[in-house]
Amino acid sequence: xxxxxxxxxxxxxxxxxxxxxxxxxxxxxxxxxxxxxxxxxxxxxxxxxxxxxxxxxxxxxxxxxxxxxxxxxxxxxxxxxxxxxxxxxxxxxxxxxxxxxxxxxxxxxxx
Amino acid sequence: xxxxxxxxxxxxxxxxxxxxxxxxxxxxxxxxxxxxxxxxxxxxxxxxxxxxxxxxxxxxxxxxxxxxxxxxxxxxxxxxxxxxxxxxxxxxxxxxxxxxxxxxxxxxxxxxxxxxx
Numbered sequence: 001x002x003x004x005x006x007x008x009x010x011x012x013x014x015x016x017x018x019x020x021x022x023x024x025x026x027x028x029x030x031x032x033x034x035x036x037x038x039x040x041x042x043x044x045x046x047x048x049x050x051x052x053x054x055x056x057x058x059x060x061x062x063x064x065x066x067x068x069x070x071x072x073x074x075x076x077x078x079x080x081x082x083x084x085x086x087x088x089x090x091x092x093x094x095x096x097x098x099x100x101x102x103x104x105x106x107x108x109x110x111x
Numbered sequence: 112x113x114x115x116x117x118x119x120x121x122x123x124x125x126x127x128x129x130x131x132x133x134x135x136x137x138x139x140x141x142x143x144x145x146x147x148x149x150x151x152x153x154x155x156x157x158x159x160x161x162x163x164x165x166x167x168x169x170x171x172x173x174x175x176x177x178x179x180x181x182x183x184x185x186x187x188x189x190x191x192x193x194x195x196x197x198x199x200x201x202x203x204x205x206x207x208x209x210x211x212x213x214x215x216x217x218x219x220x221x222x223x224x225x226x227x228x
Contacts, residue, residue, distance in 0.1 A: 006153075036219075042221050043201055043203070043221050043222055046216045046218075089153065098167060099156065101153040101154035101155075102153050104153065
């Protein structure tokens with residue numbers, strides 16, 4: 001049973017516009033959420049995270065929003081750049097050595 | 112280069128065979144994690160070792176086993192291979208024992224792609 005879901009397998013955005021990647025989770029015990037980015041032929045790399053006690057965390061062009069009541073988080077990239085084209089994985093931690101990943105969303109930023 | 116080294120990068124084998132995937136963690140990291148990514152699937156957690164001891168177990172099949180050696184490198188052994196075992200296998204490492212202290216960020220290797228024919 002997939003506890004972390006990314007329902008959009010792909011997303012295309014024009015360069016300079018905002019990219020919004022969504023993630024839903026089912027386990028209310030998750031207390032930390034992370035986004036990883038993956039380029040072809042490379043492993044996932046950490047991008048940004050958020051604790052369950054916050055509702056927003058910002059790092060440059062990347063902002064993660066958490067809505068605990070809806071069990072939903074999103075990653076906003078603004079402005080989007082062609083180099084942002086990658087697969088983005090949402091992940092959630094239950095605080096007990098387990099990190100659950102979604103299936104990923106392939107972002108394509110069109111120049 | 113993430114600092115996590117996985118070998119081999121690609122491996123093609125036949126059903127019923129056994130393979131070993133190797134991982135060298137980033138310098139200073141004591142924890143090693145193994146993940147499996149099948150087609151159109153997320154990263155499925157298999158197993159974690161910390162300083163040579165098994166620390167957490169996920170959806171790892173009985174045909175699979177792993178260990179972490181005194182030099183902290185880890186091996187994932189896959190036996191009696193089936194077609195469905197074809198996947199990308201990622202190793203990740205971290206400094207802490209686990210994720211309970213917040214952002215225990217995992218550093219991933221580039222993966223080993225296993226194809227079972």
